[in-house]
Amino acid sequence: DAGVIQSPRHEVTEMGQEVTLRCKPISGHDYLFWYRQTMMRGLELLIYFNNNVPIDDSGMPEDRFSAKMPNASFSTLKIQPSEPRDSAVYFCASSAGRGQPQHFGDGTRLSIL
Amino acid sequence: SQKIEQNSEALNIQEGKTATLTCNYTNYSPAYLQWYRQDPGRGPVFLLLIRENEKEKRKERLKVTFDTTLKQSLFHITASQPADSATYLCALSPGEGGKLIFGQGTELSVKP
Secondary structure, three states, X not given: XXXXXXXXXXXXXXXXXXXXXXXXXXXXXXXXXXEEEEOOOEEEEEEEEEOOEEEEOOOOOOOOEEEEEEEOOEEEEEEOOOOHHHOEEEEEEEEOOOOOOOEEOOOEEEEEO | OOEEEEOOOOEEEEOOOOEEEEEEEEOOOOOEEEEEEEOXXXXXXXXXXXXXOOOEEEEOOEEEEEEOOOOEEEEEEOOOOXXXXXXXXXXXOOOOOOOOEEOOOEEEEEEO
């Protein structure tokens, strides 16, 4: 079975550019999570969806960040405009229900120059 | 303030010994706690879940305990192997929703 699929795996772009990260969750999972991981702050939850509806976006750092889930099999995290401090590894995860294990993709390593 | 803390120092042990990792939390009343393993360049992988009404959970060489009075979970790997070397993350549910809050992780190194 395919796990959570994220693209791209690596992204290097210049400050001010728009960045779009993509995620395909595991089929049948109704929760989707976006995380950011840095050495300083560890793994931080940015936003999560249940049945394609955003439930908690309190971790989204500022208005430059937005996330959508137009259907059960696809989600995007967008940063516009990007800044060097956004450089991190961004993970998407999905789960089959509240309290169930989360399945993570292998992340997108984002570098903003 | 709410905090979740794991051993800040890396843990180095000899092959065959038992590794014990600690996860402490303050100002949370989690309904469950989960442990994950993360290898370099990969996403975290789920290992074990323990609920607030469970004291202990086992899976092969892994054991997790959960003490809601001490606000602590311990994660044990018995008969450790070099392949167990990784970063281990604990995560708890802060409320009724589906989200998890993760600790910073403990890096475990098992030497042959």
